[in-house]
Every structure is written in structure tokens, then in C-alpha cells.
Amino acid sequence: MRRTLPRLLLTLVVSGSTGCALIGEEPGAPVLVCRSDADCSNNEVCFVDGCGDPGQDIVVEVTPNPALGLYAQDFPVGRLRADHNLELFNEASLRGTTLRSAPSAPARPYSEPLFVRAVGTSALIPGVARYHEAVVVPDNGKWTMPVAATGQYAVTLLAQDPSVPPQTTQGTVSPGEAVAMQWQLPSANAVVPMQGQVTRHGGAPLDEDLRVEVLDATLAPLSQQRLVSRATGHFSLSLAPEAAHMNTVLVRVSAAGEGSLLPQQTFTVDPRAPLPAPLELGDFGTPVRVSGRVVALDGKPVVGALVSLRGRVSGGGSFQSPVAKTGPEGRFELRSLPSPNEGPLQLVVIPPASSSAGLTVAPAVVARSDTVLSDVVCVNRRVARGRLFQPDGITPAAGVRLSAEPVEAIPGRLLPPNLATETLTDGSGEYVLRLDPALYRLDVVPGENLPRVSRFISMLPGDDSTEQSVPAFGLQRGRTLHGRVALRGREPGVPPGMPFASIRFYRVVNVEGRPASVLLAQSVTDTLGRYTALLPVR
Template sequence: MPVSRALRTLALALGLTGAGCGFLEEEPPPEQLVCRSDAECAAGQVCFVDGCGNPGGDIVVEVQPHPKAGLLAQDFPVDRLRAEQNLELFSPVRLTGTVTRGTATTTDGGTAPIPYRAPIHLLATGDSRLIPGVARRQETTLTPDDGAWVLPVGSGRYTVTLTPVDPALPPLSRDAFVDPSSGGVVAFELPTASRVVTLAGTLVLQGTKRVDADMEVQVLDEFLRPLSQRARVARGTGAFQLVLGAEDAARDTVLLRATPVNAGDLVPWKTFVVEPSGTLPAPLELGDPGAAVKVEGRVLEMDGQTPMAGARVSLQGRVAGGGTFKGVPVLTDAQGRYQLTSLPGVAETPLTLVIVPPPSSRSRLTPQQVAVAAVDTVLPDVTCPERMTVVGSVKNPEGSGPASGVRVVAEPVGALDGYPQPPLGFESPLTTDSNGSFALALDPGEYRLDFLPGENLPRVSRFVTVPAGTADAEVMTLAAFTLSRGRSLSGRITLPPDPALAPDGIAANASVRFFRVVTVGGRPESILLAQTVSDSTGRYSTVLPTR
């Protein structure tokens, strides 16, 4: 289904009739998939990251009125942009819920659920239903009011996990949809004592040898959702007890994950497949990885001679016994040297040494397999290759000359096989030059490049996959592209008057973001077109692309 049609269908399903929804128009003609400038598009269309398209179509606006006061994100499609685009918000979005445990006999001989009144922890994680890639997360600990609770959230789809503070009860998870107009509702029913099963077991290192570290265990389903609370393992005996609901205890198998409490402990973590049938018949063996060893080495810049100072170095991977080890990172000194404490690896699956150069370096993120023996080890010097240089140029609208002074932001959106996803995005310290040219040194990965011009021109974005460079190919040249003309958009943001939060119904200092929803490489993506903040009177203004 085309994105525009999907948005319209979803808008109708959600019953969104607030400002900006307008009348639903006929489907536009098929869009051109490849373009470098608006001139390559049909009349009235603009060259976007996914090809030519209607500049007023597939637009979703997100407004966050006042997050600290519990007025969180509301998003809705805008089917017809106007120069004066007022945004009428709904009342604060809330996820309301109930939690009960057991039933009681009523006066008429029937039964009624018993409200649960003890403290609970709520975690709601999810994303926007309309804007791919925009995450949502809210959590709190509260005491239900006669079994009822309310959690401020943004509109979206969530997995809500309720964990009683009482460790004798299991967590429960439910899916919930929250729309701006009506919020969302979710109900939990905690199991009674007769519907709770205790899973008991013992965790050992190997044989009769205990784990010399604080460990905790938890039962998960096949999607890694919690079926039990985390429970400490008795350090002296290795014994543990986990509480499951009867339905989960009736599963054929579940996952039981054992992890060290402290990241600095030289102990692996391991996931077991077990039958949740009361008491585990045999101890779970973490596997003896052997004694910890010291690992030393040196990191060099791309020239193979200059020491790399300030690089973050860590070791991780499979160790003897089948567990997985993830060491604590250290920084290289002025001579590029590092010293790690690690568990030894195994011959068939070497450990991975991960080197993250400092931002000032032109060398790239480098993972390298290394052999760590059961004795103190000095690894060979590692020379980090040069980051791939991505170059390109930007032209002013309608090809009227080079676009100088354009800010360039690189945002990682995915990882390549064999490489971790690059660290957080960054803005280039240099804008485009007098020729409209730019150059970025990037680690291997998938990126969204955002170009932010001034002079009332809209931002534009492009996706790029940056491979690992080689001695013969260290420069990646992007095709030149042309900025779009801008159209001014302004309006007032209002919401239902609230004596405590907005007595005059004005959404002052609200964050406003306009997105275009697209499909890139067969998967939905969202492109940020503009963002701004409303003033004290609730008015905002921004610039969007146009022909």
C-alpha cells in the first residue's frame, strides 16, 4: 500500500478530525524514484530522498506541548498544507489502566475483581504509529488508586510492562495503542497465589565450583520479554528462585538468562533454554572460562606510525564454557597503549577487539578478531584504516549556483555486517564552501545526511551507505543535488483550556516537527523536514519545501 494511502487509512481508523486533517484527496500519480533536483520532477513535485513527490503529501506533524508538565507528543497527518496552518491539539494524552488480583463475592452472589493497591512499576516503550523511527518511552513507579492508574504518554503504540514491587509476583506485559483524541486503555490481572509457580534452580560455574561474583537471573520469552522479575543468585550456594504465572510456567520451554550484576566483574553472561516445571533437575553451568588475564597492545593512526591517544578499546565475544563476555572499555594513553583485563578466548571463536577512535582522528571504527590465550597476552599493534571520505556538492534552488554555508549533519541509522553501528551523529564543523562542496569522514554504516541551509530555505536529507574503505577506494563521491525552494508556514497551536497547565488554551513554547513519511529500500522511514518552537502566544513559523 502506498504511504499516502496508508496514512489516510490510519487517519480514518484513528478518527482524527482535528486541524490539518482536511479532506482526503485522490491518489497522486506514481512518483519518480530517482532524482537529484526538482527540475527532474513533474510539475508541482519536489525531489525528496525517496524520489519525486507532492511537497504537501505524506506529511505528519508532531507537537510536544510541555513534556515536563506531562503534555507529551501528539502526532497526526496533514493532508493539505496551508500558509496559515493552525494546529488544534487534543487534551493531554493519557494511558489509563487497571490492575486487579483475584475476585471477591458480591452481595448479590456474583463475583467482582479485587483492585490491587500495592506499589507497581510501569514501563511503556514503543514508537509513533505515524512516524517511523520516532521512539516513545515513559516509566514510573506509583501506587494504584483503588486499582486504577494513569500514565502520561505520547500518542503511539506501546508494550506496557507492569512489575509489582512485591518480588513474589511476576511482571505482566500488554500491548496498547494510544491516539491523541482518546488516549489508550490497558488492563492487568495479577495471578493469585494458586496461579503462581516458583521456578527454583542452582547456578554454578562448573561442576561444584561456585560463581565468584554477584549474579542475577530472569526468565524471558522467545522475544526476550520478561516473564519473571530479576532475582539475585545466592553467592554462597548458587541457589535462586523465580516466580512465574501459571500460564507461562505451562510453556514447553523458556529462556533463562544469567548476567553479572556488576559490569566490571570478569564473568560471562549466558542464556539457557529450560523447562519451567517447578524445580530444575540439574544445576545450570555458566561454564568455566578460565582465569582472567591481562591484555596489552597499541593502537596506531592510519599512517601506521602515529600513536592514537584517547581511543576507546574493549574486548568481547564467546569464551570457554559457552558464555559471552563483554569487557569494560578503557582509553589509550598518549603512546596509544592500552591494558585490559579479559577472560581468555577460544580458538574456534576469537574475541573481538573493538577500537573507537576519538572524534579528532581521521581513522575509522575498527573491529578486529584477536586470539587471547590463557596467559597474559601482548597483542600486535593495530593500525586503524582511514575513515571513508564522503564528498559531494549542493546547489541553490533551480541550479542558480553553488549553495555555500549549508550546515551538514550525519546521523547513523544502521550498521553494516561485521561492524557495530557508528556512535551518535554529529554536525560537521565546516559548512559547504564557496563551491557548495562538503566532505565528511565517516565510519562504515548507514547514514542519513541532513543539509540545513539558511536564507529561508528548507532542510533536505539523503540516505547513504558508507562501506569500509580500502587502500584503493577511500573517497566516496555523491552525485550533486539541488536544494528546494521554501514556502513559509505559520500558525497558532492551541489545546483545550486546562486551569493548571494551559488556562488560556495556548500551547506556548511547544516543540513542533514536520516529517515526510517515505519508503526507502523497502522499509518505512521518516524524514524530518522542519522543526521549530512556538512563542509565548502559541505561534510558530517554519519553512517547508515547495516548487
């Protein structure tokens, strides 16, 4: 059953041409499992999720010029043609109206500075993030912020006035659309006040830079983040009015600066009553030096590995140490808090991409004095071996570049960092990758006027000495796509093309039952707004 992309109330203007269409006739019933185009019906190609029409179910993302407030626009494409022009809408934006409640009086426009943060994802391209932030000064309560479209956003307002709690609302923005959103900030007498004090174990002052905030059970903020008085440990917060109807809230205390050697602690309190006592961070100890050596299974030092400690410390707080890097002999030294009485911390080692040693998590007992750990022996990355063919499915594809990017963690494992793991196929089309366990997207960029190809591979935990075989697959034939990117409603005399715009063609797929996206082609327009892209074709 063929998927269809979400329908949107927008128009993609496609300039017709006298050239032939990318696809000439309707394909037959799709084949869901394939290794090459030869496994598919006429006019279909072998995508990551099975055989499909290469001219349909495509989404294009165009990013004109963020510096001018022209952010990405996403469009579903019904059928690509060899000459395919793209006409952009004017900017999409959030159009906010902010009011402030007043006791026994109508709400009035709020005109003080606001920090606006819009966080979301593309509504059409799974996995493509959207993030915008700006400081706005409302004019009679009204303000506008340009954003990318199509995007599904959570928009949060943070007033410069610390007595105003943050507020968040949801919205979806389509190209050329100004989405109206309204916030009514609570009056000063409607917020829930909270005062307290943060101390070390036994009430001793911390004399550290700390920040404090209040969250609900879903970890949504009920207050702004405020600094704790370094001299006294006292703080004062203003909570959203809904906190008055909650039995408990979470007070989170954390270090105000990066690289701090303090734990983060969360306390459960009743917001309707004064805090009965100071919030004690517990007896988490004093920082100590921790040193050690990282070696591979063969005993050789692992050079350039990133090493850190993390976990629960005494007093119940969570801790993350600064990161250290191993030197020529595999040795490292960092600063950490001691281990808790009930168990060790986790030592996380991330070797560089070029190393055969893999991501390793090991227990580490850190004493309340400087500690030298035993050698950390890294597991090996597993070997994934596969083979790549030319579009005919017979001729080996030699000298082709492949890259693997982790996209999802395996349950019980950390998601490996994206280390830009790359390799080239040899003369027989064979390639070898050394990978930590995870789900990876394997991207193939062949050149030679052939389009990109992507596959997903699950690198499973197992015997490090056992290779994992990746099913062989073939490259695809390509068709060159031409077109021009223009801005709708441009001023008279302005050239029709949008220069230096970034264009990306995606296909939306399902990977293990979840939506994902695969980049098919990318291009940049020239000074006249013209682009050329290479997409797969049968």
C-alpha cells in the same frame, strides 16, 4: 502511486486564513528519481524518495510540556497553509485496571505498588521511539499514566511483590485518548515456582552480585529479575502460569552491576521439573590485564579511540569488557576474561569522528595471564564526495553545513555509533565526509531562509583508497509557515497559546523498501504560543 498516511480517529484543527495556501494546484504524475526541483513537475519538489507535493503527506509532532504530563502528539496534515494553527488535545494516557486472581474466589482489585513500562514507537512517524515508565499505586486496582500519542506500545507491569510474574499487553494511543487496559495477575498457587543455585565451575561459590530471570523462546520475560544469594548462590523465582505448558524455558544469569568481569550465561531447562543440578557458569577463568596500541594505516597512533573486547568465553557465556580509551600514543589497557579454547575474542575499536581511521573489529587472543596484544591497525574510513547547488541547480552552495547519521547497518557489519559527523561545503559547493560502511541519512541545514534537505546514502565496503561519489543535488526554496499552538478545552482566563512547545514537521518516506521519516523543519513556540517554521516550496 502516491502514498497516504495511516488514517486515525482524531481531528487536527486547522485555522484557516486569508493568506494563500502553501500549494496552489494539483501536481502532475510524480517523478520517482530526482536530483533537484528542476527534475519535478510544477508545484512539486525533490524529496529523498522522489518528487512530491511539499504541502501534503506531512506529519507534525508537537511536544507541549513533558514536565506537566503533556507529552508529544502526532498529527497527519492533509494540506499545509501559510497560516497554520495547531490545536492540541488534552493528555493521552494509559488507564489500567489490575486484578489479582484468587483460588476459588473472584479476582479482586490489586492495590500494591507497580512499576509500569511503556515501550513503543510513533504510529505515524517511523523511527521515532516512545518510552515511558512510572511507579503507580493503584486505587482499588485502577491507575493512570500519561504517554505520548500517537504511539504503539508494549506495556509491561512489574509488581513490587517478587512472587508476581511480569505481564505485557499491547495498545495504540491516539491524542486525547485514555486507552483502557486490563491485567489479571495470577494467584499465588497458579505461578510456577523455580528454585536453583548458581555456581562457578566445579561447584565453587561465585561471591559476586548476580541476577537471574526466566525467558521464553522469544526472549519475553516469564519471571521478574531476582538477585542471587551472594553467600550461597541460591535463587527463587515465580514463573507465569503458561510456563507449566512449555517443554523448555531459558534461565539467564548475568552480573547485577555495570563493569563486571563476569560472563552472561543462558541455560535451557524444563520448567515442570526441579532443576537437577546447580547452574555452573563454567571455567571462564579469572580477569587479566590486556594492553595494546591502536594505529592507523600510516602507522600513526589513533588517539581517543574507544576499545573493548567481547565474545564467547570458556564455559559458553558471552562477555563484554569495560571500555578503555587510547592515550596520546594510541595505547590502551583494560580488564578482560581470557579467550575461549576454541577461538579468540573480538576487539572492537571505535576511533573519534575526527579521525580518518575507521571502525575496526579484529580477533584478539587473550591468555590466562596479563596479555600484550600486537598493534591493532585500523582500516580507513571511506571518503564520500559530493556537491551541493543552490535551488537554481547551477550556483554552488558554499559554506553549507552537512551532517551524516548512521541509520542501518550493512549485513555482516556493525552499525557505527552516531559520532555527529559534520562538514561544510567549500567555495564550489563540494563536500567530503569520511564514513564507516552503513546506510546514512545526510541532513543539510543551509540557513539563508532555505529549508532543510535530506538524502540517504549507502556507504559500501570496499577499497579504502577509492572515493565513493554521491550524486549532486540542490537545495530547495522555502516558504515561511506561521501559526499558534493552543490546547483544546483550556480553562477560562488561560492564555490561548501553548508557550515553549517543540514542533517538528516530518515527511514519511520509503528507503530501500522500508518506511522511514525525514525531518523537514523544527521550531519552538514563544511565550504566546506562536511559531515560525521554514518548509520547502516550489
